[in-house]
Amino acid sequence: MARKQVLRALPADWPVSITEATNGRQAMDAIRQGLGQVVLLDLTMPEMDGYQVLSALRAEGLKAQVIVISGDVQEEAVRRVHELGALAFLKKPFDEAELRQTLGKLGLLAHPGQTPQPRAVQNTAISFHDAFRETVNVAIGRAAALIAKVLGVFVQLPVPNVNILEVGELHMALADASNSQQLTAICQGFIGGGIAGEALLMFHDSEITDIALLMQRESADYSDLEMLLDLSSVLIGACLSSIAEQVDVGFSQGHPQILGQHAAIDELIRVNRKRWKKTLAVEISYSLEGQDISFDLLLLFTEDSIPRLTHKLAYLMN
Structure with missing residues (x-):
């Protein structure tokens, strides 16, 4: 879906032929064949990410002019891609005018007298899963940028997993989380615009x-649980506000609670049993570079929310 958004935004009069790649490895193969004089590059990709592509281009001495288009908007991400040779960085979501302006500034648009080449653009249908995954991808990048500032670290972003879970699978996952002696789980409900669910961190x-240590906690009165609740509010709030902005709704958020303490798993299941027959589940595993720290965010949307989200994302899927 990200590629389709870029294709839609390309200037119609730009005389280029286009090659698409689904991951960094395919991109490198195409560039080695001379098919990537100008490269519009994402960062969060399977198999080989954007940073690895930039590093490989430099190592192999390949002369590609790279513009990065990414939802990873950490200041360190922008700095790194420029250091690795990218000419520009566009933050998702971007628009056609922004891309054209960037191409123009870099001298990459058509010169007078050049005529556009016919483009064989594949008009592939975009599924709801793909559209929603890209929406979440932008959201987790916004959240990572906030966490990076709070903790003073670089956050490594995954490709989010989006699945439909049956009620039994969901309850088992939540029960495992609440019963674990090694995990602290924080939940926060949200609702708005016909969309509702729970976020679990x-x-x-x-x-x-x-x-x-990263949060530089100085007061003994500031407990571990208070610290985690504050951190959860930042991360969950940033994710949900970005999703809400992209689908043009407003979410009201409940207070974050410790799962298994203030919010027992049995009560959470009992309250949501009817609306969680099937659940749209988004799994995101954040890790901190240079630290042995990772945390998992699970966004659970009720089955009734799926038609509303599908309607809201229809403009991306067509």
């Missing part, structure tokens, strides 16, 4: 001391 207890 899970921390490994063995890493809480290291998180406290």
Whole structure:
């Protein structure tokens, strides 16, 4: 879906032929064949990410002019791609005018007298899963940028997993999280515009001391749980606000609570049993570079939310 958005935004009068790649490895193969004089590059990709592509281009001495288009908007991400040779960085979501302006500034648009070449653009249908995954991808990048500032670290972003879970699978996953002696799970409900659900953020207890060091906790009165609740509010809030902005709704958020303490798993399941027959589940595993710290964010949308989200994302899927 990200590629389709870029294709739509390319100037219609730009005399180029276009090659698409689904991951960094395919991109490198195409560039080696001379098919990538100008490269519009994402960062979060399977098999070989954008940073690895930029490093490989430099190592192999390949002369590609690279513009990065990414939802990873950490200041360190922008700095790194420029250091690795990217000419420009566009933050997702971008628009046609922004891309054209960037291409123009870099002298990459058509010169007078050149005529556009016919483009064989594949008009592939975009599924709801693909559209929603790209929406979440932008959201987790916004959240990572905030966490990076709070903790003073670089956050490594995954490709998010989007699945439909049956109620039994969901309950088993939540029960495992709440019963674990090694995890602290924080949940926060949200609702708005016909869309509702729960966000769960899970921390490994063995890493809480290291998180406290990064947050430079100075007061003994500031407990581990208070610290995790504050961190959860930042991360969950940033994710949900970005998703809400992209689908043009407003979310009201409940207070974050410790799963298994203030919010028992049995009560969470009982309250949501009817609306969680099937659940749209998004799994995101953040890790911090140079630190033995990772945490998992699970966004659970009720089955009734799926038609509304599908309607809201229809403009991306067509």
